[in-house]
Amino acid sequence: xDILWFLTRRVLQALAVILIVTxxxxxxxxxxxxxxxxxxxxxxxxxxQIAAFNHEQGLDRSLPVQYVYYLGTLLQGDLGTSYALxxxxxxxxxxxxxxxLVLTVLSALVxxxxxxxxxxxxxxxxxxxxxxxxxxxxxxAYSTPVYFLGLVLVLVFTQVLRWFPSQAPQGxxxxxxxxxxxxxxxxxxxxxxxxxxxxxxYMRSATLENLAEDYVRTARAGGSRRGAILxxxxxxxxxxxxxxxxxxxxxxLFGGALxxxxxxxxxxxxxxxWSAAQSSDYPVLLGCVLVISVATVVGxxxxxxxxxxxxxxxxxxxx
Amino acid sequence: MNxxxxxxxxxxEGLGVTFATDTGDVPAVREVSLQVRPGETLALVGESGSGxxxxxxxxxxxxxxxxxxxxxVAVGGTEVVxxxxxxxxRLRGRTASMVFQEPxxxxxxxxxxxxxxxxxxxxxxPVSAREAAAEAVELLRRVxxxxxxxxxxxxxxxxxxxxxxxxxxxMAIANSPELLVADEPTTALDVTVQAEILDLLRELxxxxxxxxxxxxxxxxxxxxxxxxxxxxxxxxxxETGPVEEVLLRPRHDYTRRLLAAVPRLTVTGPAxxxxxxxxxxxxxxxxxxxxxxxxxxxxxxxxxRAGAVRALHEVSLTVGPGETVGLVGESGSGxxxAARVALxxxxxxxxxxxxxxxxxxRTRGRARRRLLSGVGVVLxxxxxxxxxxxxxxxxxxxxxxxxxxxMRAAERRSRVADMLERVGLEKKxxxxxxxxxxxxxxxxxxxxRALVLEPRLLVADEPTxxxxxxxxxxxxxxxxxxxxELGFACxxxxxxxxxxxxxxxxxxVLRAGEVVEQGPTGNTxxxxxxxxxxxxxxxxxxxxxxxxxxxxxxRGNSTALAGRGVTA
Numbered sequence: 001x002d003i004l005w006f007l008t009r010r011v012l013q014a015l016a017v018i019l020i021v022t023x024x025x026x027x028x029x030x031x032x033x034x035x036x037x038x039x040x041x042x043x044x045x046x047x048x049q050i051a052a053f054n055h056e057q058g059l060d061r062s063l064p065v066q067y068v069y070y071l072g073t074l075l076q077g078d079l080g081t082s083y084a085l086x087x088x089x090x091x092x093x094x095x096x097x098x099x100x101l102v103l104t105v106l107s108a109l110v111x112x113x114x115x116x117x118x119x120x121x122x123x124x125x126x127x128x129x130x131x132x133x134x135x136x137x138x139x140x141a142y143s144t145p146v147y148f149l150g151l152v153l154v155l156v157f158t159q160v161l162r163w164f165p166s167q168a169p170q171g172x173x174x175x176x177x178x179x180x181x182x183x184x185x186x187x188x189x190x191x192x193x194x195x196x197x198x199x200x201x202y203m204r205s206a207t208l209e210n211l212a213e214d215y216v217r218t219a220r221a222g223g224s225r226r227g228a229i230l231x232x233x234x235x236x237x238x239x240x241x242x243x244x245x246x247x248x249x250x251x252x253l254f255g256g257a258l259x260x261x262x263x264x265x266x267x268x269x270x271x272x273x274w275s276a277a278q279s280s281d282y283p284v285l286l287g288c289v290l291v292i293s294v295a296t297v298v299g300x301x302x303x304x305x306x307x308x309x310x311x312x313x314x315x316x317x318x319x
Numbered sequence: 320m321n322x323x324x325x326x327x328x329x330x331x332e333g334l335g336v337t338f339a340t341d342t343g344d345v346p347a348v349r350e351v352s353l354q355v356r357p358g359e360t361l362a363l364v365g366e367s368g369s370g371x372x373x374x375x376x377x378x379x380x381x382x383x384x385x386x387x388x389x390x391x392v393a394v395g396g397t398e399v400v401x402x403x404x405x406x407x408x409r410l411r412g413r414t415a416s417m418v419f420q421e422p423x424x425x426x427x428x429x430x431x432x433x434x435x436x437x438x439x440x441x442x443x444x445p446v447s448a449r450e451a452a453a454e455a456v457e458l459l460r461r462v463x464x465x466x467x468x469x470x471x472x473x474x475x476x477x478x479x480x481x482x483x484x485x486x487x488x489x490m491a492i493a494n495s496p497e498l499l500v501a502d503e504p505t506t507a508l509d510v511t512v513q514a515e516i517l518d519l520l521r522e523l524x525x526x527x528x529x530x531x532x533x534x535x536x537x538x539x540x541x542x543x544x545x546x547x548x549x550x551x552x553x554x555x556x557x558e559t560g561p562v563e564e565v566l567l568r569p570r571h572d573y574t575r576r577l578l579a580a581v582p583r584l585t586v587t588g589p590a591x592x593x594x595x596x597x598x599x600x601x602x603x604x605x606x607x608x609x610x611x612x613x614x615x616x617x618x619x620x621x622x623x624r625a626g627a628v629r630a631l632h633e634v635s636l637t638v639g640p641g642e643t644v645g646l647v648g649e650s651g652s653g654x655x656x657a658a659r660v661a662l663x664x665x666x667x668x669x670x671x672x673x674x675x676x677x678x679x680x681r682t683r684g685r686a687r688r689r690l691l692s693g694v695g696v697v698l699x700x701x702x703x704x705x706x707x708x709x710x711x712x713x714x715x716x717x718x719x720x721x722x723x724x725x726m727r728a729a730e731r732r733s734r735v736a737d738m739l740e741r742v743g744l745e746k747k748x749x750x751x752x753x754x755x756x757x758x759x760x761x762x763x764x765x766x767x768r769a770l771v772l773e774p775r776l777l778v779a780d781e782p783t784x785x786x787x788x789x790x791x792x793x794x795x796x797x798x799x800x801x802x803x804e805l806g807f808a809c810x811x812x813x814x815x816x817x818x819x820x821x822x823x824x825x826x827x828v829l830r831a832g833e834v835v836e837q838g839p840t841g842n843t844x845x846x847x848x849x850x851x852x853x854x855x856x857x858x859x860x861x862x863x864x865x866x867x868x869x870x871x872x873x874r875g876n877s878t879a880l881a882g883r884g885v886t887a
Binding site: 213214215217218219220221222223224225226228232233236237240310311312313 | 408427430
């Protein structure tokens with residue numbers, strides 16, 4: 001079993017999952033009361049107007065037919081047209097996705113870079129005051145809703161301390177986003193907070209588990225010092241389960257972006273999704289959900305691949 | 320014993336170890352004193368919980384953080400108790416090193432073995448990474464790993480258990496230590512591999528004059544390897560002396576009881592025909608009138624096509640009514656798979672299985688259930704095979720609830736109580752949970768559960784392997800006694816030839832999924848016809864140092880004649 005066969009199999013599995021997601025989302029959105037016509041035309045629309053709209057959009061055809069038609073256009077890269085903005089959904093998402101990716105990837109990186117050493121440090125100092133304090137803070141950070149945490153950050157850092165602007169970088173291009181890094185700090189921190197909390201917990205328990213492993217005792221019996229054992233052995237062994245979790249965390253990151261973008265008025269996909277949900281902009285919603293689920297599937301796929309690289313046992317099908 | 324303490328490589332004086340737990344302090348070791356001289360092997364023996372491993376870990380200062388240590392431990396003149404991590408790190412892997420019980424978990428799974436050995440080298444000597452890597456290859460060659468240049472790049476999971484233990488030994492001898500602490504170094508290994516590892520350790524110790532502290536529960540290993548023996552009971556040393564004295568003329572009552580419980584392999588050599596030691600065979604084994612279970616040319620395959628593993632290949636065996644058949648072989652030989660085929664748990668890919676005269680492949684549904692209710696099972700791990708949330712009485716009653724649904728509650732209760740009494744468990748234990756019992760008690764519960772339906776066949780898969788010898792003996796006695804009373808047949812799977820020799824009338828030897836030979840226990844284990852069985856028997860260390868020394872010499876000669884040693 002070589003890497004190519006492994007990748008082919010995993011990609012095929014991923015495609016199957018995405019196909020199921022499109023079916024589920026399609027059915028769910030069609031089950032909404034009133035349907036898209038009522039959402040677009042408003043409460044004053046007459047029955048004839050709705051029927052005409054449905055006919056025009058192909059919404060009076062049977063669901064399987066609509067679904068197949070939808071899949072067909074999807075394969076051509078056409079996600080439909082927004083009812084509210086009268087623009088191609090693919091274009092709308094295409095403009096905003098890079099910005100959301102900047103936000104989520106930065107949040108994830110900052111989160112991991114802080115969470116992993118923090119978790120290891122806690123494990124080494126297990127049941128000492130530092131461990132208790134960090135554990136307490138983790139639970140606070142984890143149980144604070146992102147919108148509340150964001151509001152507190154805005155209040156403290158833009159009103160009281162005036163260190164950062166209250167608005168995220170505006171503008172359409174990525175260059176404009178990076179032109180104002182200070183404005184990115186608060187959105188990224190808001191997004192990273194729960195990530196730090198969750199992943200420091202994972203890393204703490206993985207490290208604790210590994211510190212109790214026999215191989216640590218073997219290394220100590222060979223005269224290796226604590227720091228070296230942590231660096232050379234425990235770190236990598238603890239990282240494998242954490243990497244596996246990372247893929248599943250992609251939708252959580254996007255969910256966080258939804259709130260953070262709204263809070264800091266950052267024109268990314270979250271904000272698009274937010275306004276689409278409010279105006280029952282069904283093609284946009286469907287497009288966003290599709291993109292997020294593809295991102296999730298790709299995330300888990302990447303996590304699998306990375307794990308295969310770190311852990312030789314996965315390759316042999318033993319772990 | 321009364322040597323000049325200045326020359327001792329390990330000195331332990333008045334060692335006491337107490338573990339602080341949530342439920343209070345647990346004393347593990349009390350007032351232990353012992354010495355190991357250069358070039359000498361001291362065996363520390365005792366049952367589980369006797370504190371022998373705690374002493375071993377204390378020698379290198381490797382006890383966990385909740386251990387409170389008193390007394391004095393010195394290695395090569397360096398004080399261990401009370402020393403900081405820095406002093407201990409300089410000591411460990413250089414002056415003294417350790418070999419552990421579980422080669423499966425003793426190595427970092429994500430680091431190549433060459434690097435792990437090189438790490439120990441570079442911990443103590445200022446050599447370059449390249450020099451250390453080259454030395455690691457040399458060490459792998461020295462501990463008998465074939466193709467060491469290539470193997471150095473292997474990950475631990477790519478090696479067999481015996482090879483992993485060789486790697487752990489290579490790490491331990493990397494800096495030519497003066498003291499080697501070996502904590503049950505061969506317990507997780509097959510006998511033939513055990514013999515090789517013991518030979519290797521003996522060679523290394525003899526070459527470099529290393530003192531060895533050998534922790535083991537296996538008296539055969541002690542007889543094979545040790546110069547002196549210290550016997551531990553409840554955290555204290557009750558007897559110390561030269562190996563011949565302690566094993567052949569034990570003074571302490573506990574040592575005597577311990578040695579009496581050790582199952583001994585009767586080994587009158589192949590030249591001397593000794594059928595007197597063999598248990599009587601109840602009937603003609605080749606064609607019993609109506610076998611309880613019969614496997615004919617059974618093959619089992621796990622997986623498909625390229626990834627398929629052949630677990631059994633054309634295995635034929637029968638168990639007659641009331642007869643005990645021992646199924647022996649090394650790990651991976653297919654003995655547990657064969658037992659599972661007899662239980663209807665594994666579907667053979669070829670051949671025929673008949674249980675009580677009915678073809679197991681053609682029997683389905685209720686008839687199959689009724690058929691299988693005539694078979695009782697006892698497995699190796701009594702902790703894992705009993706539901707922790709059920710009481711002992713519930714565990715034993717469960718087969719009745721499944722197979723005798725019309726039985727009245729009062730009758731069921733009396734059956735359960737009767738069965739518990741027969742396996743020798745007190746009434747008051749019936750309401751307890753399995754976790755509140757000792758290992759031996761748990762295995763009695765498993766046995767009561769297996770026999771409550773009065774089966775015609777008992778399948779016992781390594782039923783006593785997890786138990787101490789004295790407990791093993793009582794459990795085996797209970798099985799034998801109940802077999803006389805109830806008359807069930809027994810398919811007894813074990814890796815322990817001595818136990819099988821005492822317990823089974825016939826024996827089937829498996830290797831790599833094939834029957835190597837089978838016959839009455841007396842003949843097969845005393846005058847084996849196959850080379851493999853001969854090697855297997857020769858590898859078993861007997862708990863008599865004089866006999867064992869002779870056997871080792873004979874084994875050395877015969878393996879020299881056979882060319883290369885055995886690899887399992």
